[in-house]
Amino acid sequence: MYGMVNKAVEDMVCTQFGESVWEDIKSCAGVDIDVFMSNEAYPDEMTFQLVSAASEVLKIPAEAVLEAFGEHWVLHTAQKGYGGLMQANGSTLPEFLANLPGFHSRVQMLFPKLQPPGFECTDVMENSLKLHYRTHRAGLVHFVIGLMQGLGKLFNTPVTVHLVESKEQGADHDVFDVKWSNDAIE
CATH class of the missing domain: 1.10.260 (434 Repressor (Amino-terminal Domain))
Structure with missing residues (x-):
């Protein structure tokens, strides 16, 4: 990394x-x-x-460290390192998530040796979607959960994230159920 x-x-x-x-x-x-x-x-x-x-x-627990790190990454590191790219990726949580699959392609231009994960959104509804996460690295599920929680905070949008398919349990890749509320966090 x-x-x-x-x-x-x-x-x-x-x-x-x-x-x-x-x-x-x-x-x-x-x-x-x-x-x-x-x-x-x-x-x-x-x-x-x-x-x-x-x-x-x-x-x-290491899982709590990874979740806290995921939130920190979105709210601090990514804002400093990729501020413009973050803003260009969307102005709301649903818009940002819809554009997430191409985000790492743009980041890869800055970091050519980057081996980014792949994201894909399916089953997109007004307040939910399935987020498919593909990576060669094991052990980062809780980091992704933290990223989603951080994005919810960034966009002032309550979000819940649940792992529904796990690569560690034999699935082809990890799949998260991501739900949000249109009620802004006060």
Whole structure:
């Protein structure tokens, strides 16, 4: 994964828990890098080690770390890194989700070595859709749930996300049931 992913994990931890906790997490993960370079590729295993160590140090499930990271990614990292692309992808949650399949193609122009996941929306209704998620990386279901929750917050739209088909349970890919309300969050 690109260094910007690890930098975002660091930013989330430092913002919410402080730099000393981040140093504890890096130590627990066996990561001795002082500064992650945004455009440099790092082994996926390093990111997963950081998530596992964050779970251990913070004493919360890894799934909760991934969901919090997904929200942080949308509300902070993506806004800073891809602000224009985020805005161009849609002005409402349903519009953004409808355009999500092409989003990573545009991001890939910025990061040519990116191995992005694939997203596809089906069964689109006024307040729901099925989000199909295809990736070569295992273990990111809760990150996607966090991304959807972050998008709900970004667009001031209450959203619920449930995994309805799981690659880990034998499905071809992961499928999420995404529902939203047209009532804005106050």
